[in-house]
Amino acid sequence: xxxxxxxxxxxxxxxxxxxxxxxxxxxxxxxxxxxxxxxxxxxxxxxxxxxxxxxxxxxxxxxxxxxxxxxxxxxxxxxx
Amino acid sequence: xxxxxxxxxxxxxxxxxxxxxxxxxxxxxxxxxxxxxxxxxxxxxxxxxxxxxxxxxxxxxxxxxxxxxxxxxxxxxxxxxxxxxxxxxxxxxxxxxxxxxxxxxxxxxxxxxxxxxxxxxxxxxxxxxxxxxxxxxxxxxxxxxxxxxxxxxxxxxxxxxxxxxxxxxxxxxxxxxxxxxxxxxxxxxxxxxxxxxxxxxxxxxxxxxxxxxxxxxxxxxxxxxxxxxxxxxxxxxxxxxxxxxxxxxxxxxxxxxxxxxxxxxxxxxxxxxxxxxxxxxxxxxxxxxxxxxxxxxxxxxxxxxxxxxxxxxxxxxxxxxxxxxxxxxxxxxxxxxxxxxxxxxxxxxxxxxxxxxxxxxxxxxxxxxxxxxxxxxxxxxxxxxxxxxxxxxxxxxxxxxxxxxxxxxxxxxxxxxxxxxxxxxxxxxxxxxxxxxxxxxxxxxxxxxxxxxxxxxxxxxxxxxxxxxxxxxxxxxxxxxxxxxxxxxxxxxxxxxxxxxxxxxxxxxxxxxxxxxxxxxxxxxxxxxxxxxxxxxxxxxxxxxxxxxxxxxxxxxxxxxxxxxxxxxxxxxxxxxxxxxxxxxxxxxxxxxxxxxxxxxxxxxxxxxxxxxxxxxxx
Numbered sequence: 001x002x003x004x005x006x007x008x009x010x011x012x013x014x015x016x017x018x019x020x021x022x023x024x025x026x027x028x029x030x031x032x033x034x035x036x037x038x039x040x041x042x043x044x045x046x047x048x049x050x051x052x053x054x055x056x057x058x059x060x061x062x063x064x065x066x067x068x069x070x071x072x073x074x075x076x077x078x079x080x
Numbered sequence: 081x082x083x084x085x086x087x088x089x090x091x092x093x094x095x096x097x098x099x100x101x102x103x104x105x106x107x108x109x110x111x112x113x114x115x116x117x118x119x120x121x122x123x124x125x126x127x128x129x130x131x132x133x134x135x136x137x138x139x140x141x142x143x144x145x146x147x148x149x150x151x152x153x154x155x156x157x158x159x160x161x162x163x164x165x166x167x168x169x170x171x172x173x174x175x176x177x178x179x180x181x182x183x184x185x186x187x188x189x190x191x192x193x194x195x196x197x198x199x200x201x202x203x204x205x206x207x208x209x210x211x212x213x214x215x216x217x218x219x220x221x222x223x224x225x226x227x228x229x230x231x232x233x234x235x236x237x238x239x240x241x242x243x244x245x246x247x248x249x250x251x252x253x254x255x256x257x258x259x260x261x262x263x264x265x266x267x268x269x270x271x272x273x274x275x276x277x278x279x280x281x282x283x284x285x286x287x288x289x290x291x292x293x294x295x296x297x298x299x300x301x302x303x304x305x306x307x308x309x310x311x312x313x314x315x316x317x318x319x320x321x322x323x324x325x326x327x328x329x330x331x332x333x334x335x336x337x338x339x340x341x342x343x344x345x346x347x348x349x350x351x352x353x354x355x356x357x358x359x360x361x362x363x364x365x366x367x368x369x370x371x372x373x374x375x376x377x378x379x380x381x382x383x384x385x386x387x388x389x390x391x392x393x394x395x396x397x398x399x400x401x402x403x404x405x406x407x408x409x410x411x412x413x414x415x416x417x418x419x420x421x422x423x424x425x426x427x428x429x430x431x432x433x434x435x436x437x438x439x440x441x442x443x444x445x446x447x448x449x450x451x452x453x454x455x456x457x458x459x460x461x462x463x464x465x466x467x468x469x470x471x472x473x474x475x476x477x478x479x480x481x482x483x484x485x486x487x488x489x490x491x492x493x494x495x496x497x498x499x500x501x502x503x504x505x506x507x508x509x510x511x512x513x514x515x516x517x518x519x520x521x522x523x524x525x526x527x528x529x530x531x532x533x534x535x536x537x538x539x540x541x542x543x544x545x546x547x548x549x550x551x552x553x554x555x556x557x558x559x560x561x562x563x564x565x566x567x568x569x570x571x572x573x574x575x576x577x578x579x580x581x582x583x584x585x586x587x588x589x590x591x592x593x594x595x596x597x598x599x600x601x602x603x604x605x606x607x608x609x610x611x612x613x614x615x616x617x618x619x620x621x622x623x624x625x626x627x628x629x630x631x632x633x634x635x636x637x638x639x640x641x642x643x644x645x646x647x648x649x650x651x652x653x654x655x656x657x658x659x660x661x662x663x664x665x666x667x668x669x670x671x672x673x674x675x676x677x678x679x680x681x682x683x684x685x686x687x688x689x690x691x692x693x694x695x696x697x698x699x
Contacts, residue, residue, distance in 0.1 A: 011562065016117045039312075040146050044113060047147050047318040051112040062311040 003076065009052060010071050017044040030067035049075070087122070096129040097466035104158040104436060106474060111291060111322045111510035113147055123157055129247040130652065132162035133336050139165065140173035142200035146316040151325040151333055159329065159489070160446075161340045177229045180236055189239045191335055192290075193328060194229075197315060198269060199245040200614035205251065216269040218351070222533030223275035230283055238566055242331050244291035245273040250300050284543075284565040285495055287331060299321050305306060330414075330488045337551045338563065340469050340489040341443050342391035343382065343420070343432055346452035347403055351379055351415065353477065357401045367412045370478075379414040382451075385490050386419055389499025391441060391506065394423040395433045395450075421506035430457050431464040431597040441617040444554065446660040447490055453480070496545035496567075498592035498614075499669055505616065508589030526621060526688040533622060534693045535595075535629050538572050545593045549612060554651040556623065557612040558658065563598075572622050576601045578633075582626050584617055591616050595626050598636070606634035606680075611658075620652065621687040627662055628684040629692070635680040643667070643677040 004039065007027065014029060015022040024044075024065035031037040037045075050056055057065070057076055065071045087106065090099040098494065103123065107115045135156070145590040149165050152284055166187040168176050173194060176184040199206040228245065238592075252258035252265045261268065280286040295303045298320065305317040327685050333339050348355045352375050353365025365372040366490070385694060386392055392415075396403055403425045407417040409419035416425075422440045424433035430452070437444045446467040458470050469489050473480055480608060518524055519671070538546050548567040554560070563599030594617045598610040608630065613623050635643050644664075646656060660666065660683055664676035678684070685694070 013114060013185075014113055021272045040144075043144060043308075043312050043314055044147050046312070047321070048112065048114045050318045056305065057307060059307045062307060063528060 001010060001045075001075075003072070006072055006075055008070055010049070010075070013048045013052060014041075014068060015016065015043055017041050027069050027072075028067065045071075053078075081558065083444065091122075091126060095466070098463065098601045100130060100619065101125060101143055101160065101462050101466050101470075104282045105356045105472075107154060107158070111151075113151060113318065113321070116150040119154040119157065120150055121198055123154075127157075127162065130157075130625055132147050132157070132422075133338060134162045134164065135197075135332065135336050136164045136188060137166070137188045137332070138168065138184055138187055140168035140176055140192060141195040142171045142173065143197055143316075143327050144170075144312070144602065145193065145387075146323075147314075147316075147318075147321045147527060148325050148328070151322055152328055154331045155325055156332060161332060161336050161338055163332070166352065174225075178232050184400045189237065191240045191242065191332065192237075193331075194232065194244060196244050196246075198200055198249070198290075199315075201246060202272070205265060208253075210460060215271050218268055218273045219271035221375045222272045223279050226276060226279050230279070230286055234283070234566075236384040237457075238285070238390055238564060239282075240285045240287065240335055242328075243276060244277060244287050244289050245293070247292040247295050248300070250304075268275075284569060289327060289331065290618055294323065294327050313599045329492070330491045334491050334493045334553065338489075339447075339491060340390070340449040340485075341447040341491070341552075342393055342437075342441060342449070343487075344393045344395045344448055344450050344468075345382065346454065347394060347396040347398060347406075347425075348459065349453040349477075351382070352406065352410075352413075356406055358511060364406065364410075366410060371476075372412065374480065375412065375589060376412065380479065380482065381481040381484045383414060383419070385484075386503055387496065387500065388492055389502045390490050391443075391502060392419050393437050394425060394435065395422050395430055395440065395452075396425045397427055397501050414452055419503060419506055421503075421509070429460065431461055431596075433463065433470060434465060442555075442618070447535070449487065451484060453477070472692055473541050475635035478527065478629075496548055496593070498545060498594075500653055501590060501592060503550055504589055507592065508586075509616075511588050523689070525658075526687070529588070529620070529689075531584060531586045531620065531622070531689065532691045532693055533582055533584045533595075533625055535580055535582045535626065536569060536694070538581050538596075542581050542593055543568055543572075546579065549593070549596050549614060550610060553612045553614060554649070555615055555651075555654045556618045556658075557610075557652050557684050558608070558654060558655050559610050560612075560649050561598075561610050571598060580630070582613075582622070584616065584622055595622060597626055597630055599630060601637070601639065604638065604640040606630070606642040608642065623658065623685070623688065624687050625690045625692070626684045627658075631678065631680060631684045635683075639680060641679050643675060646674045646676065648672045657659045 011022055014037065015025045018034060028071050032041065039058045045061055046057065050052045053075060061074045066073055087099055087102040090102055103119050108120055136449065147165060153163045153165065166189065168182065168184055170572050176182040203219065230241065233239065248266055248269055254264060258264035263477065277288050280288045291552065303320050304315050308314040345351060353371045354363055356364055366375050380574065382392065404417065407413060422437050424437055434450065435445065435446060438448060445465060448463050449469040451469055451471050453473055461468055462470050471483060471487055473483050515528065543565050547563055547568050550563045568579055572579045578599045580597045581593055582591045584591040594614040596610060596612050597608065600607045600609050631642050659676035664678045666674050667677045668675035684693060
């Protein structure tokens with residue numbers, strides 16, 4: 001999967017879970033600048049990513065996933 | 081395989097049920113949280129066209145359950161339920177249940193699920209079994225806490241309550257030593273669960289969800305996810321939420337009256353391997369060796385549904401004599417032809433046959449489920465009869481039985497004698513039909529049945545069936561008011577109210593408890609709150625007998641008149657003319673709702689071919 005494809009999937013999941021338009025979710029989005037991304041949305045984002053990418057995250061990975069950019073870092077590092 | 085375009089075009093054609101069916105298929109192919117969210121979003125604009133039954137569900141919990149909510153709402157939607165969910169505060173279920181001012185009581189739920197896990201309910205048992213007190217004392221304490229919560233709920237709400245059993249640890253603290261003694265962690269948990277079940281059984285409308293068995297079914301080591309528990313306080317893995325939602329649905333369908341009454345089955349390659357018309361009696365696969373044993377398992381699963389009161393019917397493309405030969409001649413067959421209430425063995429299309437079966441059995445098309453190995457037949461039924469619950473089957477027969485057993489539409493929360501005897505009832509019904517077909521006059525036909533009815537106040541013995549009838553009866557039901565056992569019990573205890581139950585039998589067999597009348601005395605008027613009859617006895621003038629009885633009882637109680645509403649629904653047109661046919665006058669009409677009244681100085685005639693027997697058993 002290309003990095004662009006991963007970005008699009010992550011944006012779709014974050015937007016779907018937080019119930020906002022995909023256009024509002026960017027590489028820089030995080031719980032600090034996207035109000036709808038609260039702690040419950042975080043749980044659902046992690047679960048949805050696991051189902052979408054068929055990967056179970058380690059505690060260390062979960063703790064690093066605090067923005068779209070960081071999520072993509074974790075996902076690409078997993079593939080490598 | 082459905083795609084999203086197919087589904088969008090179904091919406092454009094305004095085929096809303098078809099669109100819902102496609103959404104269900106899409107979700108089942110990828111049952112994830114994201115799919116559930118997609119379904120809910122897409123369904124939002126068509127919800128109003130789906131005739132959904134509303135249900136207010138409160139989930140009180142000791143752990144993070146939120147991801148289950150969208151999945152549960154999507155699954156409920158597939159079964160015609162508009163689920164409104166309230167999730168209680170984190171681990172606050174005790175105070176929420178005990179405090180009458182809590183937002184939980186403000187929500188006014190129909191159903192309450194208490195989602196708890198062992199580590200929260202009995203942390204001392206989970207974390208430190210060495211310090212565990214006596215098992216029995218611990219179980220007694222846990223049971224008394226639950227008892228306390230149930231009492232508090234019951235004093236403020238009529239909601240149904242679903243309790244979780246406590247789950248076992250993956251690895252007991254004492255290792256294999258735990259199984260060697262009867263004071264170990266596992267034994268203590270089993271004790272608590274036994275007490276929990278006993279406590280639930282003492283209360284109406286309180287049910288147990290075997291959470292430990294659910295976890296075991298999908299694999300204890302796969303259920304939880306320690307990484308998410310330690311980082312986000314979330315004990316379940318992503319897929320477990322789907323399993324949990326499906327288990328909740330098993331309870332919600334019978335609670336919302338969204339179950340199926342009958343199973344329509346195909347024959348070739350569904351209950352035996354091969355095609356009887358081509359392979360012959362010796363060629364079909366049925367017996368001890370694979371694949372014959374897989375088909376035996378399917379037959380066992382079907383028989384279990386029969387015992388649960390599910391009506392069975394056959395819909396098969398075959399020459400009838402070929403198919404019947406298997407039932408009559410094949411040694412390995414477990415199903416007999418007399419297990420089936422109706423059969424359509426011919427070369428017509430399945431949707432056409434299924435429609436006829438619904439008419440013959442006198443039940444709605446949405447009360448039918450359909451089992452067929454052939455994906456094309458399933459697709460045709462899905463397209464043309466989207467109301468039918470089509471059971472998804474995997475490719476090979478090895479997993480057919482499991483697919484049938486896991487279908488939630490056959491779940492029942494209580495089993496009445498009528499459920500158990502339904503098979504015998506349909507056999508008698510066929511003999512009655514044969515008698516009627518001989519062409520006797522209607523009165524003579526009635527007389528020849530030798531109908532006997534018994535009418536009496538509801539009792540502890542009959543209350544489950546009475547509540548069940550109010551929840552399930554659609555056609556001959558004047559007001560379609562649905563009552564729980566608990567509500568029936570409180571009406572029966574109120575001096576101004578009467579709850580009468582009618583049982584019937586004739587020379588061909590027992591109909592069981594088939595009629596309910598609930599009346600309310602307002603000054604000198606007897607108001608009929610509910611009047612309903614199971615479709616089994618419609619058209620045999622039993623309804624006249626019950627009405628005549630009510631009028632006589634009201635008159636002897638000094639009342640001046642009897643009145644009742646007809647409240648129209650999508651299904652109760654057959655009862656529309658009931659009151660006027662018995663001489664009632666309409667005194668009010670509003671938006672299709674009609675209020676009828678009858679002066680009690682005139683009797684309502686008792687059909688003289690029906691014998692009234694007073695109760696033989698004490699209440």
